Structures are given as C-alpha cells and as structure tokens.
Amino acid sequence: MALTVQVRSWSFTIWVLLVSTCQSFYIPGYSVISYEDKEPIPLLVNKVFSDRTQLQYAYFDLPFVCPPTGQRHGDSTFGSGHSISLNLGEILRGDRIMTSDFELVMGQDVGCRTLCTREVNRKDVKWGRQLIKDGYVVEWIVDNLPAATSFVTVDRSRKYYSSGFKLGYQDYFPADGSSRFYIHNHFTIVIRWRKAPGKAGDQGKSVIVGFEVYPKSIGLENREQDGCPTDVRAENSHLELFIAPNNTKLEQLYTDSSYLPQRGEDADDGATMEIPYTYSVFFREEKSVEWANRWDLFFTDQVDSSMTHWLAIINSLTISGVLGVTVIVIWGRTVQGDTKGRGDGVMEEGKAKTRSARKSQGAAEDDSGEGLLDQQSKGEAEAESPSDDELEDVSGWKLLHADVFRLPVHSGLLAPLVGSGTQLLFVAVGLLILSSIGILNPSFRGGFVTVGFGLFVFAGLFSGYFSGRLYKTLGGQQWKKNTVLTASLFPGLTFCLIFVLNLFVWAQASSTALPFGTLIGLVALWLLVQVPLVYAGSWFGYVRGAPWQHPTKTAAIARQIPKQPWYLRGANGILLSGLIPFAVLFIELLFVFKNLWQDKSGYYYVFGFLSVVSTILIVTVSEVTIITTYSQLCAENYHWWWRSFLTGGSSAFWIFAYCIWYYMFKLHITGVVSSLLFFSYSFLACAVYGLLTGTVGFLTAYAFIRRIYSATKID
Numbered sequence: 001m002a003l004t005v006q007v008r009s010w011s012f013t014i015w016v017l018l019v020s021t022c023q024s025f026y027i028p029g030y031s032v033i034s035y036e037d038k039e040p041i042p043l044l045v046n047k048v049f050s051d052r053t054q055l056q057y058a059y060f061d062l063p064f065v066c067p068p069t070g071q072r073h074g075d076s077t078f079g080s081g082h083s084i085s086l087n088l089g090e091i092l093r094g095d096r097i098m099t100s101d102f103e104l105v106m107g108q109d110v111g112c113r114t115l116c117t118r119e120v121n122r123k124d125v126k127w128g129r130q131l132i133k134d135g136y137v138v139e140w141i142v143d144n145l146p147a148a149t150s151f152v153t154v155d156r157s158r159k160y161y162s163s164g165f166k167l168g169y170q171d172y173f174p175a176d177g178s179s180r181f182y183i184h185n186h187f188t189i190v191i192r193w194r195k196a197p198g199k200a201g202d203q204g205k206s207v208i209v210g211f212e213v214y215p216k217s218i219g220l221e222n223r224e225q226d227g228c229p230t231d232v233r234a235e236n237s238h239l240e241l242f243i244a245p246n247n248t249k250l251e252q253l254y255t256d257s258s259y260l261p262q263r264g265e266d267a268d269d270g271a272t273m274e275i276p277y278t279y280s281v282f283f284r285e286e287k288s289v290e291w292a293n294r295w296d297l298f299f300t301d302q303v304d305s306s307m308t309h310w311l312a313i314i315n316s317l318t319i320s321g322v323l324g325v326t327v328i329v330i331w332g333r334t335v336q337g338d339t340k341g342r343g344d345g346v347m348e349e350g351k352a353k354t355r356s357a358r359k360s361q362g363a364a365e366d367d368s369g370e371g372l373l374d375q376q377s378k379g380e381a382e383a384e385s386p387s388d389d390e391l392e393d394v395s396g397w398k399l400l401h402a403d404v405f406r407l408p409v410h411s412g413l414l415a416p417l418v419g420s421g422t423q424l425l426f427v428a429v430g431l432l433i434l435s436s437i438g439i440l441n442p443s444f445r446g447g448f449v450t451v452g453f454g455l456f457v458f459a460g461l462f463s464g465y466f467s468g469r470l471y472k473t474l475g476g477q478q479w480k481k482n483t484v485l486t487a488s489l490f491p492g493l494t495f496c497l498i499f500v501l502n503l504f505v506w507a508q509a510s511s512t513a514l515p516f517g518t519l520i521g522l523v524a525l526w527l528l529v530q531v532p533l534v535y536a537g538s539w540f541g542y543v544r545g546a547p548w549q550h551p552t553k554t555a556a557i558a559r560q561i562p563k564q565p566w567y568l569r570g571a572n573g574i575l576l577s578g579l580i581p582f583a584v585l586f587i588e589l590l591f592v593f594k595n596l597w598q599d600k601s602g603y604y605y606v607f608g609f610l611s612v613v614s615t616i617l618i619v620t621v622s623e624v625t626i627i628t629t630y631s632q633l634c635a636e637n638y639h640w641w642w643r644s645f646l647t648g649g650s651s652a653f654w655i656f657a658y659c660i661w662y663y664m665f666k667l668h669i670t671g672v673v674s675s676l677l678f679f680s681y682s683f684l685a686c687a688v689y690g691l692l693t694g695t696v697g698f699l700t701a702y703a704f705i706r707r708i709y710s711a712t713k714i715d
Contacts, residue, residue: 032291033143034196034205035106040074041191041208043102044084044141046095047511048167050134051598052668054677055510058096059138062131063124064183064241066101066116066277073103088453089446094512097141104142104191106206107283112228115277121243122271128168128241129181134670137164142191143208144443145294150212161297165213168241182238184215186229187279192286209286209294220276227276243271295442309609312587316616319584323623330630334397334708396634401709402555404633408641411474414698416486417645419467419534421695423490424688426459427452432614435607453525460487460530464537465545473547479538487534490691491526494684501680504673512677551710561637568635574643577628578650581693582658584620588613589655593662597678618696621648625697626704633705640701648697652690656682 035041045059060068060081068081076099084097101115120128140147148161168183192210195201219237222230229236289297397404408414431452434440440447467486468479476482498514505513514522567573588610628647629640659682669675 032197032200032207034200034207035193036203036205037107039106040076041104041106041142042074042076043100043104043189044097045100046097046139046141046146048131048136048138049094049164050131050136052134052670053674054512054669054681055505055508055671055674056094056512057131057136057509058098058511059140060096060098061509061511062128064118064120064128064275066118068098069101069116071101073101074105087446087450088518089449089451091446091514091518092449093446094510095446096511100140102189102279104189104281106193108281109283110279110281112232112278112280114227115279117227117274117276119272119274125241125243125273128183132166132168132170132181132183132241133179136167138167139164140211140213142211144445145208145211147211147213148298150214159297161212163298165215168217181241182217183241183275184217185239185275185277186216186218186232188214188216188232189279189281190214191281191283192289193283194286194289194291197291207291209289209291210297218278220274223276228278232278232280239275241273243273246271298442306606306609308587309591309606313609313612313616315587316584316613316620319580320616320620320623323580323620323627327623327626330626396636397630397708399636400559400633400638401552403559403638404640404705404709405550405552406554406558406638407474408639411641412471412476412482412485414641414645415467415471415474415476415482416489417691418470418695418698419463419465419486420490421691421698422466423456423459423463424692425695426462427455428614428692430455432607432611436611457525457530458533460533461537463487464534464539465541466537467534468538468541468543469545469547470541472542472545479542482542483535483538486538487531491530495522495526497680497684501677504676508673548706551706559636559638561639562635564635564637568632568637573628573632574646574650575653577624577647578652578654580624581617581621581651582654584617585613585651585655586658589658593659593666597662597667618693621651621693621696622700624648625700629701629704640705641698644701645694645698648700649690649692649694651693652686655689656686659686 047056047058048062049056059065068079070079070081072079078099080099080101082099084099086095086097090097103110103113138147146163147165148163149165150159150161152159165187166184168181171180171182172178173180190210190212191208192212193206193208196205196207200207216232217238218229218232219239221237224230431440431448434451435448440451463486464483467482471479471482499519502513502519567576591606592610625644625648629644632640632643659679663669663675663678667678669678
C-alpha cells in the first residue's frame with residue numbers, strides 16, 4: 001500500500017513539472033483583423049482608473065475632456081459617442097467603451113490635428129486636479145489593444161508596456177510648499193504595424209502589433225490659428241489646471257478696510273478656463289513582433305519573475321511532501337492494525353483477559369511448582385497477547401465506531417454549504433484550465449468573469465446534487481427546503497452585498513457601479529436559470545440517488561468525550577491548521593495581490609504557475625484535514641463533521657488577515673468608499689476560498705473515515 005502511494009506521489013510530481021514547463025500561453029484571438037492602406041482605424045475610449053482608489057469613471061463622463069460630436073468617421077456606421085456592446089465581464093469590471101472623434105487612417109501620419117477646445121469651470125478644474133493627484137490613468141483601445149505607455153529596462157536591452165497613460169501630472173515646489181497640477185492635452189499616437197500573415201499579407205494588408213500613446217501638456221502660447229502648437233516637439237510651456245481666485249467683488253465690499261478675505265479657489269463665480277486638445281499620429285513598421293505575440297510586452301515583468309514562481313512551487317511541494325509522508329504513516333498504521341485482526345469490540349476485554357490470565361497462570365505456578373505451559377506455549381501466548389503500546393494504539397479512534405457517524409448539530413446547514421463549495425470548486429477548476437490552455441486571455445476582455453459566471457450558473461447541477469445527497473445521508477426529510485437554501489445561500493448573500501456596495505458607488509457616479517438593467521439581468525439568471533438547475537440536481541441527488549452508506553451503526557447513547565488537548569480545543573487547532581495551506585499559497589498571493597490592487601493596469605497571466613500551486617494547495621488541504629481528523633479521533637472526539645469543514649477553510653482567515661496587512665502597509669487607497677470596496681471584495685473573495693477549501697476538507701475527511709472504518713472489522 002505504501003509503495004502504491006509513493007508511486008502516485010512521484011507521478012503527481014512529474015505531472016507538476018510537465019505542466020510547469022508548459023507555463024501558460026494564450027490564443028490571441030479568434031480572427032486577425034488586417035487593414036489596407038488608407039483604411040480608417042477606429043479608436044475607442046473606455047475609462048479612467050487609479051491604483052489608489054477603486055472608483056473608475058467613464059472617459060466621456062469627465063467634464064474636462066472633449067465630448068463626442070456624434071459625427072461619423074471613415075466607413076463607421078455609428079457616430080462618435082456610440083456605446084459598444086459589452087459582455088458581462090466588461091460591465092462588472094467597469095468598462096464603458098465608446099467610439100471617439102480621433103481619426104486614424106492606416107499608413108497616414110498626422111503632424112498635428114485639433115480635436116476640440118473645452119471650456120471648464122472651477123468645479124471641473126477641482127475634480128480634474130483631484131483625479132491627477134490620485135494618479136488616474138486613461139484607457140483607450142485600438143484593434144483590441146489598450147493604449148500603452150512604453151518603457152525600457154535599466155540596461156536598455158528590452159522594452160515593455162504598461163497599459164494606459166497618465167491623465168496629467170503633479171509638480172511639487174518645496175520653496176512655498178505648493179503643488180501644481182498639469183493636464184495632458186496633446187497626444188502623440190504611435191501605431192506599430194507589420195505585414196499581415198497569409199493571403200492578406202500578399203494582398204498588401206497590414207496588422208497592428210502595437211498601440212502607444214505619449215501624452216504631453218502644452219500651454220496656450222505659440223499656437224496656430226487651428227489651435228495646434230507651432231512646434232509640438234519643442235519645449236513648450238505646460239498647461240496648468242488652475243483658475244486664479246477672483247477677489248474683485250470682495251475688494252468692492254471691503255474698500256474701507258485693510259482686511260480682505262480670500263475667496264476660495266473653487267468658489268463658483270462663473271470663471272472658466274480653456275483646454276485645447278490636439279493629437280498627432282505616426283505609423284511605424286515593427287518587424288520584430290509577430291501579431292500572435294503582440295501581448296508579450298505587457299507580460300515582461302511576469303516573465304522576469306518566473307524564478308520566484310518556481311521557488312513558490314518548490315516551497316509548496318516541500319510542505320505538501322512532508323504532510324504526504326505523515327499521511328502515508330497514518331494510513332499504514334490504520335491498515336496494518338486492521339490486518340492484525342484486533343477488533344474494537346474485544347479491545348477493552350483484551351486488557352482484562354490478559355491480566356486475569358496472567359494472575360491465574362502465576363497462581364498455578366505457585367501451587368504446583370511448575371508452569372502450566374511450556375516454553376513454546378509461553379512464547380505463543382505472549383505473541384498472541386497485545387502489548388501495552390498496541391493496546392494504547394487501538395484505544396483511540398477504534399473506540400468511536402458506534403459514534404463516529406452520529407449526526408452533527410445544524411446538519412441542515414452543512415449540506416447547502418458543501419453543495420455551494422462543490423459549485424465553486426467546479427468554477428475554479430474550469431477557469432484555471434481554460435486560462436492555462438489560453439482560451440481565456442487578455443484579448444478576450446472580460447472573458448474571465450463572463451465565463452466564470454456562466455460556469456457558476458451551470459454548476460448549479462453539481463451544487464444541488466451533492467447538497468441533496470448529503471442531506472439525505474444526514475437523515476433530512478424536507479429536501480425542497482434544502483434545495484431553496486442551497487440555491488439562495490451563497491448567491492443571495494453575494495447579491496445583497498453587491499447591491500449595498502452599488503448604492504455607495506452610485507452616489508460617486510462611478511462606472512464601477514452596475515447599471516440597473518445589469519442587476520435585473522443577474523437576478524433573472526439566478527432565479528430563472530440557476531435555481532431550476534439546482535432543483536434538478538437536488539432531485540437527482542435526493543429522490544433518485546441513494547444515501548451514502550456508513551460501515552458502522554450508531555449507538556443510541558452517545559459516548560462521553562474526554563478532555564481534549566489544547567491544540568484540539570475550540571478554534572485553536574482550526575486556526576493553527578490553516579497556517580499550513582496559507583504558507584503554500586503565500587508567495588503566489590504576492591503576485592495576485594500586486595496585480596489586483598497595485599498594478600491594475602497590468603495583466604496577470606502566469607496561470608500555468610497558479611494552476612500548479614492551486615493543485616498543490618488542494619492536496620495540502622486534504623492532507624492537513626486527514627492529519628487533524630485522525631488526531632481528533634485518536635483523542636476520542638467524534639465531532640469531526642463541522643471541524644473538518646472549518647479546518648479545510650481555515651486558511652481563509654489568514655488570507656483575510658493578510659489583506660488587512662496589505663491594506664495598511666502596501667496600499668495607498670484614499671477615500672471611505674474605496675476602503676469599503678477593498679474590504680468587502682476581500683471578504684467576499686475569502687468567503688469563496690473558504691467555502692471551496694472547506695468543502696475539499698470535508699469530503700476528504702468523510703472519505704477517509706468511511707475508508708478506515710469500512711476496512712476495520714468490528715467484533
């Protein structure tokens with residue numbers, strides 16, 4: 001048996017190494033868009049976002065940018081300002097993609113072209129200064145590529161991209177301690193292209209492999225009649241986003257006083273300023289980048305960190321390997337003890353019989369002067385009689401054969417939680433597989449969330465089945481009530497949380513808020529699609545499926561549980577056991593958190609490493625649960641049902657604690673609403689993780705206990 005487990009362990013290790021070498025690739029799209037010379041290229045505007053706040057805003061909602069004119073450009077059937085249809089994932093991530101008035105024609109450079117001159121008041125200027133202070137970044141899209149800010153490495157050997165470009169910049173003057181804010185009002189657009197692959201290239205068509213934007217702030221001086229700067233490349237003055245205070249009326253009121261109150265800079269007195277917007281377009285051929293690899297420049301930093309990911313995998317394998325050896329030892333002891341034929345029913349009697357036999361044997365020797373057994377018989381008797389160590393070994397978990405399957409308290413809640421956990425497990429596995437093989441990739445904007453939501457709705461079948469069958473196993477009678485609870489527990493609580501958060505985001509007029517129609521659509525999918533699927537799965541699990549059979553019968557009177565060691569008492573053992581899976585996941589969490597909260601303009605796409613670490617995590621959770629459950633049974637405590645579930649999901653507590661530490665020491669989030677969104681999203685993510693790993697822990701412990709008690713013959 002141990003040899004078989006070792007072979008499986010080696011097979012798993014080899015599989016991990018093979019998957020890791022594959023890392024993750026991506027299918028860059030389902031069709032290549034090629035352009036002929038002088039063919040118009042649409043430029044789409046999306047939103048502005050910041051790493052310091054969770055609030056995003058649609059680009060055309062900003063009062064200081066050029067509004068859409070509604071004119072058609074090129075062969076477009078829609079005028080500027082037309083909303084592009086979005087998938088569910090794009091809506092949930094705050095995208096608001098619209099057509100713009102930028103005119104890009106394939107192969108035609110433009111030195112300078114006027115976009116508009118926008119007049120803004122003090123209120124608009126104040127908001128713009130705040131957005132610049134918070135480091136907001138603008139996102140435009142050309143040929144499904146986000147506008148990129150180009151950087152080079154320190155040794156200038158490689159180039160890499162960061163999605164988006166700054167809305168403006170802030171200068172600090174230490175002499176008077178003041179700050180000045182400058183807005184970017186000229187955009188140099190660089191389109192990098194190459195010959196299209198296949199027949200399209202033979203026809204003279206081209207594909208876009210790069211979209212770079214270099215913003216610049218140019219003052220009002222030295223401009224042509226059309227509004228363009230005289231020399232775009234020269235060192236021009238910068239355009240400060242500022243309207244000087246107007247104290248004329250105050251001077252009239254206080255003509256005879258030496259005291260003159262200062263009017264606030266943001267006072268609404270009708271004062272305005274003009275912001276001229278211009279842009280340049282340049283097309284440059286790029287032969288070193290293939291169309292299929294045009295996203296690679298966004299992943300340069302993640303490729304450079306591959307060594308850290310390998311260290312994370314080695315660390316995870318080491319922890320999981322040590323726990324695996326412990327599980328093998330435990331399994332070997334239980335199986336070896338069973339093959340010796342010692343039954344639990346005779347265990348207590350064995351001690352008494354052994355003692356009485358020894359007493360009677362000693363008395364007979366004293367009376368007759370000679371032993372009742374010869375030397376050989378003595379050896380056989382000593383071999384048959386269990387030693388003190390062996391008796392101590394079987395005096396723990398085997399004593400619980402009549403209580404180990406006693407129904408837990410609140411069993412009506414355990415089944416829906418396990419059902420929801422299996423649903424989330426199916427979603428997580430599906431997303432990791434689809435991402436690792438490249439079906440979900442950055443070119444499929446919002447695809448990760450959209451596909452994940454679809455998998456979640458479909459997985460209602462699994463949720464209902466496992467919940468219904470476990471509910472029947474636990475002796476439940478009202479399976480329809482259990483179905484409703486399963487279908488509404490996690491989705492209902494999640495929807496309520498999102499709806500409450502939406503109220504705060506709506507008040508901020510942020511694009512992060514879900515439209516009312518989207519909320520209605522989500523409720524319709526939940527009630528009209530998922531609930532029937534959960535009902536169907538629950539019907540198969542409860543009505544058509546048989547309950548899981550337990551190998552031992554439960555006694556009428558419950559056994560008294562002795563005093564437990566400190567590490568098995570209450571929440572102590574649960575929280576301590578959660579540290580081990582957290583240690584497995586810790587290093588990879590650094591990259592996930594950095595991408596989600598600090599570098600939202602980037603793209604996390606090392607799903608090959610994440611899949612391997614997640615697989616090791618599931619194995620580790622199973623191993624930890626087996627070890628803690630076995631220790632609990634040896635301490636003659638048969639309340640393992642809820643404890644196995646909580647042990648499996650206990651690492652979620654440490655992940656949430658890590659979120660708090662990350663917020664305090666790594667992030668610079670400003671605003672109450674942004675902080676509320678951070679902690680709410682973190683809590684929701686930890687709840688999903690806890691349900692998933694808790695279900696893995698429970699199912700592992702349940703299978704382990706059924707196996708060891710079914711292999712043991714109880715006399």
